[in-house]
Amino acid sequence: MYTQGLDAKAEQGNQPSPRLVTEEEGRLQQGFQDRVDAEEKIEPRDWMPDGYRRTLVRQISQHAHSEIVGMLPEGNWITRAPTLRRKVALLAKVQDEGGHGLYLYSAAETLGVSRDELIGQLLSGKAKYSSIFNYPTPTWADIGAIGWLVDGAAIMNQVPLCRCSYGPYARAMVRICREESFHQRQGYELMLALAQGTPEQKRMAQDALNRWWWPSLMMFGPSDEQSAHSSQNMAWKIKRFSNDELRQRFVDATVPQAEFLGLSIPDPDLRFNADTGHYEFGAIDWTEFNEILKGNGPCNRERIEARRKAWDDGAWVREAAVAHAAKRKQRALKKAG
Amino acid sequence: MDRKDWPLFEIFIRPKNGLSHKHVGSLHAADARMALDNARDVYTRRGEGVSIWAVPAAAIAASDPSDKASLFEPADDKVYRHPTFYDIPADVKNI
Numbered sequence: 001m002y003t004q005g006l007d008a009k010a011e012q013g014n015q016p017s018p019r020l021v022t023e024e025e026g027r028l029q030q031g032f033q034d035r036v037d038a039e040e041k042i043e044p045r046d047w048m049p050d051g052y053r054r055t056l057v058r059q060i061s062q063h064a065h066s067e068i069v070g071m072l073p074e075g076n077w078i079t080r081a082p083t084l085r086r087k088v089a090l091l092a093k094v095q096d097e098g099g100h101g102l103y104l105y106s107a108a109e110t111l112g113v114s115r116d117e118l119i120g121q122l123l124s125g126k127a128k129y130s131s132i133f134n135y136p137t138p139t140w141a142d143i144g145a146i147g148w149l150v151d152g153a154a155i156m157n158q159v160p161l162c163r164c165s166y167g168p169y170a171r172a173m174v175r176i177c178r179e180e181s182f183h184q185r186q187g188y189e190l191m192l193a194l195a196q197g198t199p200e201q202k203r204m205a206q207d208a209l210n211r212w213w214w215p216s217l218m219m220f221g222p223s224d225e226q227s228a229h230s231s232q233n234m235a236w237k238i239k240r241f242s243n244d245e246l247r248q249r250f251v252d253a254t255v256p257q258a259e260f261l262g263l264s265i266p267d268p269d270l271r272f273n274a275d276t277g278h279y280e281f282g283a284i285d286w287t288e289f290n291e292i293l294k295g296n297g298p299c300n301r302e303r304i305e306a307r308r309k310a311w312d313d314g315a316w317v318r319e320a321a322v323a324h325a326a327k328r329k330q331r332a333l334k335k336a337g
Numbered sequence: 338m339d340r341k342d343w344p345l346f347e348i349f350i351r352p353k354n355g356l357s358h359k360h361v362g363s364l365h366a367a368d369a370r371m372a373l374d375n376a377r378d379v380y381t382r383r384g385e386g387v388s389i390w391a392v393p394a395a396a397i398a399a400s401d402p403s404d405k406a407s408l409f410e411p412a413d414d415k416v417y418r419h420p421t422f423y424d425i426p427a428d429v430k431n432i
Contacts, residue, residue, distance in 0.1 A: 043402070045399065045401065047402070047403070092382075095382070099378075099379045102362075102364060103362055106362050109363070115365055172362070179382075179383070318343075321366075321371060322342050322367050324367065325367035325368035325371065328370070329368070
């Protein structure tokens with residue numbers, strides 16, 4: 001589903017190394033930057049600066065974790081979908097998110113980290129994932145709002161990542177973006193059905209929009225002045241557009257969609273500026289975002305506990321798979337022998 | 338128990354007969370059979386292919402990118418390997 005600028009404060013990842021750069025390293029770094037500037041893709045075994053590698057491992061793994069954790073709020077509704085049509089769509093969407101997690105973990109692994117290490121970081125609570133998945137999904141309309149808004153924001157953010165300088169990440173993003181558009185459309189269609197339904201259904205849709213609007217805007221990460229990684233990531237062409245630029249695009253695209261639904265955006269300051277051709281919107285409450293990142297969101301604990309439980313409950317399956325593979329190998333050897 | 342025993346497989350898909358298998362990504366699996374099953378679930382959810390190869394990543398020998406110059410540059414100055422190197426009068430047809 002999505003990666004976001006989660007790190008408001010600078011981490012060591014992008015800090016210039018305090019030690020002196022040798023002549024050889026300087027030459028390699030210059031060559032690397034020249035390749036990136038020429039829009040050449042960087043592939044796994046190519047030389048790359050340590051900071052580039054660290055940044056990518058962090059971003060791609062956070063993105064992968066977000067896909068996996070993102071299955072939880074929606075999985076909550078699979079058994080309660082109102083029709084079979086909605087149920088198969090939701091099931092397929094959640095399955096896609098699992099697949100997206102796999103593509104991304106695979107891309108991260110090409111940088112020299114192991115899958116077990118990454119999963120360990122998620123389960124221990126050390127790794128971050130998108131703040132949006134720490135909100136609950138109390139009504140069926142939340143499934144529509146997630147598809148429309150959360151996946152819509154994800155697409156806005158992910159399409160430029162298809163041109164990321166790191167080849168395996170860019171290729172994973174191409175696959176993901178291709179699959180993501182169904183997610184957004186099924187969400188909007190669901191919202192449309194509710195918005196055109198009974199007054200109670202319409203109220204439900206409005207309530208979901210009210211709850212998901214601001215968290216969706218926060219998915220683009222801190223504002224440009226607060227975002228520590230932006231300039232280096234832009235130079236490395238990991239990032240193509242700033243958080244604020246992408247957020248603005250999302251607002252511009254989404255407000256007319258809400259109008260079509262006959263729902264109102266929960267922002268009294270929202271207005272169209274005819275001179276700029278853009279919507280102006282109210283200030284974002286970043287304290288909420290920061291609290292969620294610190295682990296104090298409504299569902300942070302529940303999400304990680306659910307992942308841990310899934311991992312522990314699946315242990316016997318992993319063991320059985322290894323035992324079965326060993327048995328099959330033995331049998332094949334005996335047959336050949 | 339973790340999955341340290343699960344090797345990495347590179348997955349290749351043939352989109353349709355007449356085309357080559359193309360690398361699409363990788364996954365971990367206990368053995369090749371499981372790799373094929375999982376590749377089918379993950380990489381062919383929307384009719385992407387008619388055939389899957391799962392290759393143990395450890396079995397792939399790869400050239401070193403730092404050898405790029407010595408490996409590939411010698412081909413750059415061998416223009417005589419290309420048909421346009423040879424001058425044929427415009428009057429000569431079908432060549």
